[in-house]
Amino acid sequence: MKFTFCHNNFNVTNLEKSLEFYNKALGLKETSRIESEDGSFIIVYLGDGVTTHNLELTWLRDWDREYNLGDNEFHLALRVDNFEEAHKLHKELECICFENEAMGIYFIADPDNYWIEILPPKNK
Template sequence: MKFSFAHNNLNVTDLDKSLRFYEEALGLKAARTKEASDGSFILAFLTDGVTPHQLELTWLRDWEKDSYDLGDNEFHLAFAVDDMEAAHAKHREMGCICFENEAMGIYFIADPDGYWIEIIPA
């Protein structure tokens, strides 16, 4: 028996805003979407176009709060980038850098729902 990663899920409060963010900040594009027949949810599976791993964004129609409780936000996604300087400049321009660790040569960005994404050199 062998397991392999398929996707990670993040719930989002505004799917369109999140789709725009992930495309602008990380170049991710929706590979496919699925909408419940009753309209209660929409799933968007994002791809980097390189790896088979996907990021699933889930929008729930009946979610009544304007945010999700992310706890201490110790969980995160990590993306390797081939040009840290250009990535850092882009994310600084977007205003989404939320933490930098210069000693380690990494930084984090926050998506519209506050999820942290680690940016590391390739």
């Protein structure tokens, strides 16, 4: 028996704002969408165009408060081929929420304050 990753889910309060953020900040594109017949939810899957792993964004019509993210200890991590250029973009977008220069990484926060770790290219 073998398990493989499919997707991670983030629930979002403003789907359009989140889609714009993930496209601008990380280049993620919509790969598919599910909309309930009664309009109570929309699920959008985002992909990087390279791997099969997706980020699932779920919007719930009747959700009326911010999501409780605990202490933001859980997060996604993405590796980028040009760390300096990515850092510059994220600084311009004002979404960097934590930097660890000693480890050579930083985190960005999406519109709902989910954290995404940005990793430099792997050393070969």
